Amino acid sequence: MQDLDETSPPSDAATPPDPAWQRLDPRAIQLHRTIGWIVSASILFVYSLLTAVMTLAVLLKDDDIPSWLPIVLWALWPALAASLGWLAHRFPELHYRYTTWRLDDVGLAIRTGVVWRKEISVARSRVQHIDVSQGPMERRFGLATLSVYTAGTEHSQVALDGLEHGVALAARDSLLPASDLDAV
Amino acid sequence: MPSEHRLHPSSVLFQLGGQLKDLLVPGLVALFAARASESQWQIWAMFLIVPYTIAALVRALSVRYRFDPAELVIRSGFIFRRERRIPYDRIHNIDAIQNVAHRLLKVMEVRLETAGGTDTEAELRVLSVEAFREVRQRVHAGRGTTAEERTDTAIAPSPPAERLLELPVREVALLGVLQGRGLVVVGAAFGLLWELGLVDSIGQRFFGADAAGRGVLRRFVLAALGQGAAPIQQIGRMLAVFVAFVLAMRVLSVAVAIMRFYGFVLTRAREELRSEFGLLTRVTATIPTRRIQMLTVHRGPLHRVFKRAAVRVDTAGGHTEQQVQAQRQWLAPIVREEALPALMRAVLPVADPTVVDWQRVHPRAFRRAVRPALVTPAVISLALVAILEWWTLAAFALLSLWAVLATKRHVASMRWAVSDNAVVFRSGWLWSYLTVAPLSKVQAVSLRQSPFDRRFGMATVLVDVAGGHDAPHRVEIRYLARDVAQGLRDRVVASTASTAFRW
Numbered sequence: 191m192q193d194l195d196e197t198s199p200p201s202d203a204a205t206p207p208d209p210a211w212q213r214l215d216p217r218a219i220q221l222h223r224t225i226g227w228i229v230s231a232s233i234l235f236v237y238s239l240l241t242a243v244m245t246l247a248v249l250l251k252d253d254d255i256p257s258w259l260p261i262v263l264w265a266l267w268p269a270l271a272a273s274l275g276w277l278a279h280r281f282p283e284l285h286y287r288y289t290t291w292r293l294d295d296v297g298l299a300i301r302t303g304v305v306w307r308k309e310i311s312v313a314r315s316r317v318q319h320i321d322v323s324q325g326p327m328e329r330r331f332g333l334a335t336l337s338v339y340t341a342g343t344e345h346s347q348v349a350l351d352g353l354e355h356g357v358a359l360a361a362r363d364s365l366l367p368a369s370d371l372d373a374v
Numbered sequence: 375m376p377s378e379h380r381l382h383p384s385s386v387l388f389q390l391g392g393q394l395k396d397l398l399v400p401g402l403v404a405l406f407a408a409r410a411s412e413s414q415w416q417i418w419a420m421f422l423i424v425p426y427t428i429a430a431l432v433r434a435l436s437v438r439y440r441f442d443p444a445e446l447v448i449r450s451g452f453i454f455r456r457e458r459r460i461p462y463d464r465i466h467n468i469d470a471i472q473n474v475a476h477r478l479l480k481v482m483e484v485r486l487e488t489a490g491g492t493d494t495e496a497e498l499r500v501l502s503v504e505a506f507r508e509v510r511q512r513v514h515a516g517r518g519t520t521a522e523e524r525t526d527t528a529i530a531p532s533p534p535a536e537r538l539l540e541l542p543v544r545e546v547a548l549l550g551v552l553q554g555r556g557l558v559v560v561g562a563a564f565g566l567l568w569e570l571g572l573v574d575s576i577g578q579r580f581f582g583a584d585a586a587g588r589g590v591l592r593r594f595v596l597a598a599l600g601q602g603a604a605p606i607q608q609i610g611r612m613l614a615v616f617v618a619f620v621l622a623m624r625v626l627s628v629a630v631a632i633m634r635f636y637g638f639v640l641t642r643a644r645e646e647l648r649s650e651f652g653l654l655t656r657v658t659a660t661i662p663t664r665r666i667q668m669l670t671v672h673r674g675p676l677h678r679v680f681k682r683a684a685v686r687v688d689t690a691g692g693h694t695e696q697q698v699q700a701q702r703q704w705l706a707p708i709v710r711e712e713a714l715p716a717l718m719r720a721v722l723p724v725a726d727p728t729v730v731d732w733q734r735v736h737p738r739a740f741r742r743a744v745r746p747a748l749v750t751p752a753v754i755s756l757a758l759v760a761i762l763e764w765w766t767l768a769a770f771a772l773l774s775l776w777a778v779l780a781t782k783r784h785v786a787s788m789r790w791a792v793s794d795n796a797v798v799f800r801s802g803w804l805w806s807y808l809t810v811a812p813l814s815k816v817q818a819v820s821l822r823q824s825p826f827d828r829r830f831g832m833a834t835v836l837v838d839v840a841g842g843h844d845a846p847h848r849v850e851i852r853y854l855a856r857d858v859a860q861g862l863r864d865r866v867v868a869s870t871a872s873t874a875f876r877w
Contacts, residue, residue: 296871307828309821311863313871316817341690341875342817342838344848 211290211301218352219282221331226278234271241267291350293361298338300350310348316340320362324355334358338365378440378449382481385500389434391475392499393427439498441512446486448496458496462516464488466665466689470506470658477656482506486513510660514646534643538720539706539713541638549708550631551624552676552684560623635707642720649705661705664876665689667815667839669705669722670847671714671808681711687721690840718810724795725810732789732800739785739853742830747781748774790851792862794869797837799849807847813869814876815839821863823856833859837866 245260281304289302297313321337328334328351335351336358353361401423432452439448445461470482481500501509541549636653647661668688677683685706709717718725736742751773759766783803790799797816800808818838827833833856837849854862 296867303823305825307823309863310818311820311867312818313867315874316870340817340838341840343840343842343845344836345818345820345838348818 211292214286214289214291214350214352215333215354215357216286217331217354218333219286221327221333221352222282222285223278225327226282227275230271230274230278233274234267237263237270238267286352289350289352293364298348298361298365300348310345312338312340312345312348314365316342317365320365322355322358322362336361376440376442378438379505381434381437381498382479382500382502382505384479384481385434385437386431388475388481388483388500389430390427393430397423397426434499437498441516444516446496446509446513446516448498460486460488460496462513465513465517466662468510468513468660472652472656472658474654476500482658484509506658514644535641535648536643536720537639537641538647538717539638539640539709541635541708543632543636545708546632546635546638547628548680548682549635550628552674552680552682552708553631554623554627560626638707640706647705647721661687661689663721666722667811667841668845668848669718669725669810670845671718672846673806675804682708683711683714684708685714685717685721686845688839688841688845722810722812724793724812724814725798726793726796732791733858735785735788735790735851735853736830736832736855736858738830739788739832740782742826742832742853743781743785744778746826747777751777785853788851788853790849790862792865797849797862797866799847799851801847809845809847809849811837811839811849813866814873816866816870817875819863819866819870821859827853831856835859835862 241260241263244255244263247255248257248260284304285302288304288307289300291298291300293299295314297311297316299309299311301307301309318339318341320339322334323337324334332355333351334353334355335349336353337350338348340346340348433450436452437448437450439446441447442459445459446465448458448460450456450458465486465488467485467487469485469487471485472482476482481502484498484501484506486496486498498509633653635651637656638649638651640647640649642648642663645663647663648658649661650656650658666687667690670686670688672684672686673682684704687705705721706717715728751770754773755766755770758769780803784801787803787806788799788801790797792798794813796810796812798808798810800806816837817840820836820838822834822836823832832853834850834852835854836851839848842848851859851862
């Protein structure tokens with residue numbers, strides 16, 4: 191796929207469908223980073239807990255656990271913390287750079303994926319229903335997730351998160367089929 | 375006000391039978407447990423079943439249905455009343471099941487399905503055969519007609535049915551041979567034997583004492599290397615058992631096929647396909663041609679030997695009971711190659727079997743596909759290192775050779791085509807599948823690239839349709855050149871955008 195160098199500024203709340211490819215809201219980077227840090231912290235916490243338990247068992251002369259194991263695990267701790275931290279910091283940036291979407295007369299198209307790239311296209315007439323949802327973290331940043339449901343099997347739900355709330359609502363209103371096109 | 379109909383009088387029997395069948399095993403278990411233990415409370419608990427059964431009976435007796443101009447109305451219940459209205463337009467399938475008891479009394483269990491949902495929309499248990507035919511006619515008449523044409527006295531005369539496919543017993547037996555479903559029965563039998571503790575004794579009888587049975591392979595290899603006598607007798611016995619097993623499998627499979635598909639008839643009445651099949655349990659399944667989302671033609675290696683094929687359609691709609699669903703999907707479980715084009719045209723007019731402009735995948739697809747294909751032989755060889763030791767290299771070489779050959783043939787077999795009406799995709803070397811996805815049924819299109827794909831400049835196109843959950847093959851075209859993939863995607867999306875989707 192061609193490198194996604196083309197830039198177009200993110201649209202604001204009340205823009206009608208824009209023919210050019212749009213990006214996510216820049217605050218999505220911070221949102222994903224925050225979530226990444228929380229997840230990394232949880233993983234490290236569980237890891238530390240398990241290692242501490244093993245250390246304790248070895249200190250109490252438990253024969254099941256080899257004595258070198260806790261030492262190795264503790265030695266690996268900084269490396270694990272560093273890689274998780276780097277991932278939590280870097281990946282949202284990449285995700286932001288490689289995710290674009292587009293809403294026009296034809297329908298909705300989403301390009302996403304850093305390593306495994308994906309482009310999904312849903313025509314307007316194939317949209318069954320649409321959700322705009324906000325998790326607690328998303329609410330704090332003023333972002334929302336747009337979920338488009340189709341009758342397909344692999345792509346029964348096409349989700350795009352990291353959109354500004356108003357933008358997501360506008361996209362939903364734009365995609366809602368006119369009542370006389372209701373075919374089901 | 376259209377008149378109300380009730381279920382057949384014998385529905386009480388069948389409703390009761392259904393309840394008892396569900397409660398039989400737990401009831402027996404409770405009974406045995408009660409006998410073994412001191413307390414008798416289990417037996418008293420069983421009396422709770424009685425009001426449960428009475429409630430179910432009441433429900434059966436209280437069902438009334440009528441044919442309103444635009445919808446079918448089904449009412450049930452005396453105390454907790456329920457009214458269900460199903461517009462004729464929404465009804466996808468009307469299926470009927472008859473087991474031996476049903477056939478004796480000339481009644482059928484009728485199930486109505488609508489799009490989506492996970493269960494049957496309405497179950498009429500049981501109706502007489504005439505009542506079932508009336509339901510089918512009324513639903514058919516009520517569908518897609520204007521309001522003026524719909525009156526409750528308008529029952530169109532039964533439309534002339536065109537017989538598309540009829541399978542004599544010989545064909546059904548051949549189907550059994552081709553399907554190889556014997557393993558299912560064996561699995562069940564094995565489970566039963568295990569429960570009864572007979573597996574060990576049978577094994578002993580066939581393979582002699584344990585010590586002599588094991589280590590056969592190692593002794594064989596040693597014999598090949600000139601050390602020790604070859605265990606000819608053991609191997610001969612094992613081979614004999616194996617061959618007998620395979621033959622028994624096929625015979626069982628034939629029996630299973632005859633049970634399931636005896637008297638298979640596929641007819642087309644206006645816009646509906648109807649199939650009837652079954653020996654003891656007779657199933658009548660209907661599929662409106664409009665609801666067909668995807669059609670797949672399957673040919674296995676044996677199919678090619680006998681010049682047959684199997685046709686399957688996928689419809690949107692509930693995941694109904696396995697029995698009807700699984701068998702309805704195989705529209706024509708076995709059909710002769712010569713008859714296939716005509717059948718396909720009758721079933722799905724956009725599926726033109728005489729496609730001429732087949733396209734191939736990227737010329738370097740083999741190079742892209744071969745490296746991942748070598749992973750499996752490597753993993754298998756690593757797993758067998760402990761047993762084979764130095765022979766692992768030979769095993770790896772053999773497996774890799776097979777993987778390379780299979781990949782080459784598979785990639786060479788991939789073909790696709792797109793017309794104004796449908797996307798067609800063919801793939802598979804030994805087991806080949808040809809899938810037709812009408813453009814009017816396409817839901818979403820996606821283009822995917824793995825890191826390998828990006829290096830080679832390829833992409834995968836997936837054309838998504840409704841109802842393809844259990845499909846063995848779908849229109850997922852791998853190893854396309856990137857610009858070709860994008861062109862295909864754009865063409866399909868443009869076509870779906872310009873048409874409204876009608877269930």
